[in-house]
Amino acid sequence: MLMHVVNVNKDVLKANNEIAQSNRKLLIRNRVFTMNIMGAIGSGKTTLIEEAINALGDHYRIAVIAGDVVAEMDASRFERLGVRTVAANTGRECHLDARLVERSLADLDLKNIDILFIENVGNLICPVDYKLGERVRVVIVSVSEGDDTVMKHPMIFKSSDLAIVNKVDISEAVDADPAKMKADIKQLKPSIPVLLTSKNDRISIDRWIEYIESYIEE
Amino acid sequence: MLMHVVNVNKDVLKANNEIAQSNRKLLIRNRVFTMNIMGAIGSGKTTLIEEAINALGDHYRIAVIAGDVVAEMDASRFERLGVRTVAANTGRECHLDARLVERSLADLDLKNIDILFIENVGNLICPVDYKLGERVRVVIVSVSEGDDTVMKHPMIFKSSDLAIVNKVDISEAVDADPAKMKADIKQLKPSIPVLLTSKNDRISIDRWIEYIESYIEE
Ligand SMILES: Nc1nc2c(ncn2[C@@H]2O[C@H](COP(=O)(O)OP(=O)(O)OP(=O)(O)O)[C@@H](O)[C@H]2O)c(=O)[nH]1
Ligand SMILES: Nc1nc2c(ncn2[C@@H]2O[C@H](COP(=O)(O)OP(=O)(O)OP(=O)(O)O)[C@@H](O)[C@H]2O)c(=O)[nH]1
Ligand SMILES: [Mg+2]
Ligand SMILES: [Mg+2]
Ligand SMILES: [Zn+2]
Ligand SMILES: [Zn+2]
Incomplete structure (x- = not known):
């Protein structure tokens, strides 16, 4: 039974990879730099993309694919910043897949986009297993999930290009040690850059x- | 393609339900009261089960099935409290299923258990879709995921018997309004009891x- 599920997943993953x-290829041809922003539920994915839009929006043409199960709340946060946004609802799925991104890309004028952020579902x-076509994979966790989260x-840290430990401003209140989390990430993947961030710390x-x-x- | 996945899931879910x-039936026959503790990553599932063990362990015989993807960290937290614990590792799956619980039950002396906590994977x-055989479903979120999480x-709130909004002690630090979260839950399911909790608030x-x-x- 469990094996059956695994077999199905292999086919699904192969189709997804294609x-x-x-x-x-489509994104490269159109010179769109694409980031897949993965992370825990409520870890700060939307917040960090908003910060990037605010800082880079004058120099680059930015678009966002906002993945969510049913809601469009994150999508409207991005729209409020004036960037082109596609709300990609997964229905019952707990992750974005390449097909849903393919459909979302069809709604975008790729020739006029420099940076595309894809906010994945909180998970x-x-x-980890579903590539979307991105250049760079980012994983975001926050100290409030607990410092054993890493x-x-x-797997998600090993498969990412950049790791972020967010909400370090509340580390004490949740008894979490961000330095331990950074060390854990480095142990899993020595080559990965790790950023400790707080939306309240400009630097x-x-x-x-x-x-x-x-x-x-x- | 997407439809294919959905069809497969229907068969899987039917088998899971059986x-x-x-x-x-096995749990009822052995008079084991079973709770499926679902919730967001790091929302406080283990913490709240630990509190229950500390408070009820002298009066009831307690066991725990601790679901995790690969680690056994939560399982060892429960073992430290002296309760019978089974670490149920899902491998790559993001949720427990009834088959894994069936196997875990085989490792437990059900005749000598009054309360069984099943800690689900943070998701x-x-x-929501995978029943395990539980009597009561609990969903835990914390204010730090953001007050739009509900x-x-x-779905998960509609399918639960009890909802908990945890970490209310740090609401201000994360700009979240626990009263809004409670109202949202009540709007989704008027009959559900909602508890606002903090591990630092004994009451x-x-x-x-x-x-x-x-x-x-x-
Ligand atoms: N204290 C603090 N709060 C933060 C920080 N970053 C985000 N938050 C808060 O955390 C909550 C969730 O932030 P979001 O940016 O919506 O997180 P998300 O990962 O997009 O959430 P989902 O898309 O729902 O999974 C919000 O209430 C934010 O205000 C931070 O660095 N420090
Ligand atoms: N401030 C505060 N921190 C809490 C509270 N409850 C739990 N925490 C902290 O939140 C972190 C995660 O708690 P856990 O109980 O491990 O959460 P969990 O849901 O079991 O986490 P996973 O099993 O990893 O999904 C830990 O660092 C806890 O100390 C609370 O009420 N207030
Ligand atoms: Mg978001
Ligand atoms: Mg836990
Ligand atoms: Zn999934
Ligand atoms: Zn799943």
Whole structure:
């Protein structure tokens, strides 16, 4: 029974990978730099994308695909900032897949986009397996999930290009040690850059923005 | 493609429901009161089960099935309290299913258990569809996920018997309004009891314990 499910998933993942490849080619052809923003529920994905839009919106043409199960709340937060936004509702699925992104891309004028943020569904498990066509994968956790969160979800850190530990301003209130979380991430994947951020600490947000720009300039 | 996945899920869910039914019968026959503790990543599931064990462990024989993707960290927290614990690792799945619970039950001496807590994987989406054989479903979110979390995940609140908004002690630090979250839950499901809790507020924890006892006395 469990094996049956696993077999099905393999086919599903293979089909997903093929669509992700074609998304990727389409994005490269149109010179759209694309980030898949994964992370825990409420860890600060929308907040950090909003900060990036505020900081980079004058220099780059930005669009967002906002993944959510049923709601369009994050999508309207992005629209309020004046960026082109597609609300991608997964229905019952706990992750975005390449097909849903393919459909969302069809709604975007890719020739006139420099940066595309894809906000994934809050989940540290399934998004690992579903490539979307992105250039860079970011994983965001916050101190308030507890400082054992990293070691409980090794795969997502191993599969990401950049890791962010957010809400460090409330570390004490939730008995969490952000330095331990950073060390855990580095142990899982020594090569990954790790940012400690707080929306209330401008310097930490600037560092996040610099990372995005450094990828674009590559 | 998307439809294919949905069809597969229907078969999987049907099979799951049948095993859940048989788990339920087994638990009733052995007079084990069982709670499925669902909730967001790091929302306080383990903490609230620990509090219940501390408060009820002298009067009831308690066991725990601790669901996690790969780690056994929560399981060892429960073992430290001296209760019988089964670590149920899902591998790549983002939720417990009835089959995994069936296997875990086989490792427990059900005749000598009064209360069984099943800690589900941190996820507000998939656990909704996978019944395990439980008597009572609890959903836990915390203020730190943001006070729009409820309306983003209506299904899990509609399918639960008790809802908890935890970490109300840090509401201000994360700009969240727990009263709004409670009102949202009541709007989704008027009949559901909603508890606002903080591990640092003894009275709120006592109310959670009283709820558990009231179910047992039914
Ligand atoms: N204290 C503090 N709160 C933060 C920080 N970043 C985000 N928050 C708060 O955390 C809550 C969730 O933030 P979001 O940006 O909506 O998180 P998200 O990951 O997009 O959430 P979902 O899309 O629902 O999974 C909101 O109430 C934010 O105000 C931070 O650095 N410090
Ligand atoms: N401030 C505050 N922190 C809390 C409260 N409840 C739990 N925490 C902290 O939140 C973090 C996560 O708590 P856990 O009980 O491990 O949460 P969980 O839902 O079991 O987490 P996972 O099993 O990893 O999904 C820990 O650091 C706890 O100390 C609370 O009421 N207030
Ligand atoms: Mg969001
Ligand atoms: Mg836990
Ligand atoms: Zn999934
Ligand atoms: Zn799932």
